[in-house]
Amino acid sequence: MNDMAPSREERIEGLKGLGSSRKRVEDARFTQGKGNYVDDIKLPGMLFGDFVRSPFAHARVKAINTEAAMSVPGVLAVLTAKDLEPLGLHWMPTLAGDKQMVLADGKVLFQGQEVAYVVATDRYAAADGCEAVEVEYEELPVVVDPFKALEDDAPVLREDLEGKMEGAHGPRKHHNHIFTWEAGEKEATEQVLGSAEVVAEEMVYYHRTHPCPLEPCGCVASMDKVNGKLTIWGTFQAPHAIRTVVSLISGIEEHNIRVISPDIGGGFGNKVGAYPGYICSAVASIVTGKPVKWIEDRMDNLMTTAFARDYWMKGKIAATKEGKITGLWCHTTADHGGFDACADPTKFPAGFMNICTGSYDIPTAYLAVDGVYTNKAPGGVAYRCSFRVTEAAYFIERMIEVLAIELGMDAAELRRINFIKKEQFPYQSALGWEYDSGDYHTAWDKALDAVGYDELRKEQAERVEAFKRGETRKLLGIGLTHFTEIVGAGPVKNCDILGLGMFDSCEIRIHPTGSAIARLGTISQGQGHATTFAQILASEIGLPADSITVEEGDTDTAPYGLGTYGSRSTPVAGAATAMAGRKIRAKAQMIAAYLLEVHDDDVEWDVDRFVVKGNPERFKTMKEIAFASYNQAIPGIEPGLEAVSYYDPPNMTYPFGAYICVMEIDVDTGTHEIRQFYALDDCGTRINPMIIEGQVHGGLTEALAIAMGQEIAYDEMGNVKTGTLMDFFIPTAWETPNYTTDYTTTPSPHHPIGAKGVGESPNVGGVPAFSNAVHDAFRAFGLRQSHMPHDHWRIWKIANSLGLHG
Amino acid sequence: MGKQHYQINVNGETKDVLAEPRELLIHTLREQLDLTGPHIGCETSHCGACTVDIDGKSVKSCTVFTAQVAGKEITTIEGLGTPDEMHVLQEKFREHHGLQCGYCTPGMITRAHRLLQENPNPTEEDVRFGMSGNLCRCTGYQNIVKSILAAAAEMNASKEAAE
Numbered sequence: 001m002n003d004m005a006p007s008r009e010e011r012i013e014g015l016k017g018l019g020s021s022r023k024r025v026e027d028a029r030f031t032q033g034k035g036n037y038v039d040d041i042k043l044p045g046m047l048f049g050d051f052v053r054s055p056f057a058h059a060r061v062k063a064i065n066t067e068a069a070m071s072v073p074g075v076l077a078v079l080t081a082k083d084l085e086p087l088g089l090h091w092m093p094t095l096a097g098d099k100q101m102v103l104a105d106g107k108v109l110f111q112g113q114e115v116a117y118v119v120a121t122d123r124y125a126a127a128d129g130c131e132a133v134e135v136e137y138e139e140l141p142v143v144v145d146p147f148k149a150l151e152d153d154a155p156v157l158r159e160d161l162e163g164k165m166e167g168a169h170g171p172r173k174h175h176n177h178i179f180t181w182e183a184g185e186k187e188a189t190e191q192v193l194g195s196a197e198v199v200a201e202e203m204v205y206y207h208r209t210h211p212c213p214l215e216p217c218g219c220v221a222s223m224d225k226v227n228g229k230l231t232i233w234g235t236f237q238a239p240h241a242i243r244t245v246v247s248l249i250s251g252i253e254e255h256n257i258r259v260i261s262p263d264i265g266g267g268f269g270n271k272v273g274a275y276p277g278y279i280c281s282a283v284a285s286i287v288t289g290k291p292v293k294w295i296e297d298r299m300d301n302l303m304t305t306a307f308a309r310d311y312w313m314k315g316k317i318a319a320t321k322e323g324k325i326t327g328l329w330c331h332t333t334a335d336h337g338g339f340d341a342c343a344d345p346t347k348f349p350a351g352f353m354n355i356c357t358g359s360y361d362i363p364t365a366y367l368a369v370d371g372v373y374t375n376k377a378p379g380g381v382a383y384r385c386s387f388r389v390t391e392a393a394y395f396i397e398r399m400i401e402v403l404a405i406e407l408g409m410d411a412a413e414l415r416r417i418n419f420i421k422k423e424q425f426p427y428q429s430a431l432g433w434e435y436d437s438g439d440y441h442t443a444w445d446k447a448l449d450a451v452g453y454d455e456l457r458k459e460q461a462e463r464v465e466a467f468k469r470g471e472t473r474k475l476l477g478i479g480l481t482h483f484t485e486i487v488g489a490g491p492v493k494n495c496d497i498l499g500l501g502m503f504d505s506c507e508i509r510i511h512p513t514g515s516a517i518a519r520l521g522t523i524s525q526g527q528g529h530a531t532t533f534a535q536i537l538a539s540e541i542g543l544p545a546d547s548i549t550v551e552e553g554d555t556d557t558a559p560y561g562l563g564t565y566g567s568r569s570t571p572v573a574g575a576a577t578a579m580a581g582r583k584i585r586a587k588a589q590m591i592a593a594y595l596l597e598v599h600d601d602d603v604e605w606d607v608d609r610f611v612v613k614g615n616p617e618r619f620k621t622m623k624e625i626a627f628a629s630y631n632q633a634i635p636g637i638e639p640g641l642e643a644v645s646y647y648d649p650p651n652m653t654y655p656f657g658a659y660i661c662v663m664e665i666d667v668d669t670g671t672h673e674i675r676q677f678y679a680l681d682d683c684g685t686r687i688n689p690m691i692i693e694g695q696v697h698g699g700l701t702e703a704l705a706i707a708m709g710q711e712i713a714y715d716e717m718g719n720v721k722t723g724t725l726m727d728f729f730i731p732t733a734w735e736t737p738n739y740t741t742d743y744t745t746t747p748s749p750h751h752p753i754g755a756k757g758v759g760e761s762p763n764v765g766g767v768p769a770f771s772n773a774v775h776d777a778f779r780a781f782g783l784r785q786s787h788m789p790h791d792h793w794r795i796w797k798i799a800n801s802l803g804l805h806g
Numbered sequence: 807m808g809k810q811h812y813q814i815n816v817n818g819e820t821k822d823v824l825a826e827p828r829e830l831l832i833h834t835l836r837e838q839l840d841l842t843g844p845h846i847g848c849e850t851s852h853c854g855a856c857t858v859d860i861d862g863k864s865v866k867s868c869t870v871f872t873a874q875v876a877g878k879e880i881t882t883i884e885g886l887g888t889p890d891e892m893h894v895l896q897e898k899f900r901e902h903h904g905l906q907c908g909y910c911t912p913g914m915i916t917r918a919h920r921l922l923q924e925n926p927n928p929t930e931e932d933v934r935f936g937m938s939g940n941l942c943r944c945t946g947y948q949n950i951v952k953s954i955l956a957a958a959a960e961m962n963a964s965k966e967a968a969e
């Protein structure tokens with residue numbers, strides 16, 4: 001070695017591997033307007049499709065007249081259920097084991113439901129065509145309340161299921177009932193509740209909302225009749241799963257289908273499922289022989305594709321007088337809309353709602369969830385959370401607050417005495433999960449210290465006094481949350497979607513000159529996979545991240561994977577990446593030993609090279625090894641340097657965090673101001689701190705939206721009242737606060753690099769933190785529970801109902 | 807509806823387009839002129855993804871007809887920087903992680919560019935207020951604000967150096 005050789009530290013730094021706040025490789029194209037989103041795709045002869053949608057939430061479709069539409073200039077075809085029926089495509093399977101109408105088959109079940117699909121030469125002609133389609137409806141009674149839907153005389157929504165009392169998830173109890181799903185011990189829990197010193201009971205409603213990514217859903221389908229290949233570009237969070245579904249329902253062999261997810265403008269769960277637009281566009285392309293584009297507009301997006309939440313969670317929590325929790329009971333009524341199109345692993349029709357014991361050591365628990373049909377849009381996706389985890393976290397974090405009120409205790413202290421202790425991990429929860437790792441007390445104390453918790457409580461008490469004396473009209477709320485996530489679905493033994501195991505994959509090719517390409521079964525929607533997966537690999541194989549291309553989203557080239565949602569990319573595909581990297585290294589070790597003329601066991605790995613043990617002067621870098629693998633005939637070793645890994649995680653990962661929101665509330669206007677928001681996240685090993693921080697900012701802002709104003713609201717007639725961005729709240733830069741982020745690091749013991757995933761934690765923990773702050777501000781005046789979203793009007797109503805307006 | 811010819815000036819070039827009177831500028835830009843930088847997030851003038859600059863003002867291009875902009879000077883994200891010479895804002899957005907999915911980014915940068923002409927020395931509050939017509943679902947704005955303030959500082963520093 002000469003003096004100019006970089007030091008070991010410089011070599012590590014040069015890789016930009018794990019822990020580096022590496023700048024994103026995606027940004028150059030996005031900042032210059034050179035991204036390639038689905039609506040940017042333009043193919044020769046491309047046509048445009050648009051839907052005629054139902055104005056009614058429940059109606060019989062008596063007749064559809066397409067004649068006038070067909071004579072609109074530019075209109076080439078109008079598809080109805082009748083046209084799809086001979087192909088068996090008028091209904092499609094949902095991810096939840098139910099089926100859904102592609103186009104209205106005899107009736108409609110929600111406002112905005114797809115009735116006919118018009119294909120035209122451009123988007124204006126398609127819209128004109130839709131206007132000209134005449135549909136005769138006969139209105140039917142509407143049910144938007146899931147409790148009313150279960151009454152004996154409620155109208156039958158799903159006539160196709162009449163008499164079928166066995167559903168995809170067990171027996172159905174009523175014509176509008178979908179499933180009952182249970183976890184834990186019913187009798188034991190009831191016994192604990194019956195003999196407990198203290199029981200707090202509450203109904204916690206997590207309202208219906210929508211992921212609303214800035215880019216709506218869409219696709220371009222192109223059937224090449226010459227070579228028999230169907231290509232679909234689309235906003236797909238799970239391109240391989242879409243390919244398999246399309247093959248299964250269309251009968252086209254899977255190798256003749258190519259699904260491509262180009263750049264995706266945010267997903268947040270909205271782009272996991274399969275929508276009628278995809279099916280109709282594919283059929284239209286087959287019929288016309290031309291590529292067909294379908295892009296929903298914002299109203300279509302909010303009204304019809306994949307809502308989230310809508311869980312009515314009735315809870316009972318039992319404790320000793322000292323505050324030690326002894327039992328938890330929860331019954332959830334889940335409003336699924338007209339079709340059960342939730343995106344959950346097959347065995348979990350209520351997702352991972354059974355993580356609802358949260359961060360607490362609760363010895364006995366019981367959960368039951370009843371899924372119900374109503375005249376609302378289908379969906380029930382994991383909006384920036386793992387399946388139903390945000391509902392679970394909101395439920396337990398509200399129940400803890402309610403219990404604190406019941407006990408007259410400080411809510412921070414109540415949490416502390418019930419946390420699962422560090423030495424209890426791996427921890428077996430009463431509802432069936434094995435929490436892999438955690439150190440909740442350390443995180444909690446760090447968070448309380450950081451915000452000066454005791455001082456804040458003093459200030460709050462003084463504020464209450466000042467308010468009572470009439471010196472101020474503002475109250476102070478301190479919103480606490482300690483959440484535990486469950487992400488990285490998941491182990492194939494219990495996690496699948498439509499029978500597809502939820503493993504993920506990575507394939508790596510090292511090029512002769514020492515750069516590489518890695519392909520994964522996931523797909524970035526803004527998370528920066530091209531940046532972070534290269535970092536994981538850089539640390540594993542010793543080539544600089546800048547020399548590694550990461551490619552996702554093309555089913556013809558990427559290995560099979562289940563896609564990106566539920567914070568599964570890092571826990572599953574990130575693990576596959578590390579494991580594939582290790583396979584590369586294992587082969588590289590043999591090549592290095594050969595080149596150095598020593599035994600395999602006599603070389604060891606050091607950052608970016610194999611070194612002869614005890615003789616650091618003699619080494620071969622990964623770059624040299626890569627070249628040798630292509631140009632030397634090495635006895636017993638195949639040429640080339642490639643590896644593929646399909647990773648089946650042994651367990652889920654359990655990121656956690658402590659969030660504190662300090663909020664000022666104006667009692668007279670119902671407005672609020674977020675004075676401080678502190679977010680501590682523990683996502684295990686941190687791959688790229690800059691990106692983690694960005695994920696936390698974004699997730700917290702989505703949480704702010706949900707807690708403080710965002711909802712999909714219906715009137716009694718089933719009309720969507722929040723179908724545009726005028727009514728559907730998305731915070732602007734003006735309403736959004738600055739956040740303080742912090743962390744602890746408790747690596748996952750079973751993940752190859754100890755990472756746990758982070759993209760969704762801030763939404764899971766953020767919603768209860770904001771909501772608890774609102775509740776806490778009014779605690780001194782007797783507020784126990786008030787449903788989200790806490791918009792100005794509803795906060796004003798809380799103040800009014802507590803008699804604070806004099 | 808009949809189509810007509812319109813001459814529009816985009817990014818310093820005059821283009822002849824054939825459009826119906828009802829055609830929205832965003833569609834002309836994206837579909838006829840292949841300027842796919844400005845995006846569509848709502849078509850109801852709420853999200854700002856389609857923001858362009860028209861005669862020195864930020865305009866949501868889903869809210870004007872192509873017929874209305876004949877003869878006016880339009881700048882889109884494609885006209886702000888080149889791959890070899892990126893605009894300061896483009897560099898700062900990258901440096902400060904001011905974007906994630908990138909869908910809002912062209913509109914954000916185009917708006918920020920105009921904001922910094924209107925007010926070269928903005929406070930954080932000015933930036934938050936001045937950018938409030940542009941929605942982002944990914945970043946929570948904190949790093950967008952940081953990027954814009956950093957760009958303002960750098961633009962001012964190089965202006966001073968030039969003087």
Ligand code: FES
Nearest residue numbers: 847849851854868
């Ligand atoms: S598309 Fe123009 S403001 Fe949203």
Ligand code: FES
Nearest residue numbers: 906910942943944
């Ligand atoms: S970066 Fe995704 S919407 Fe702003």
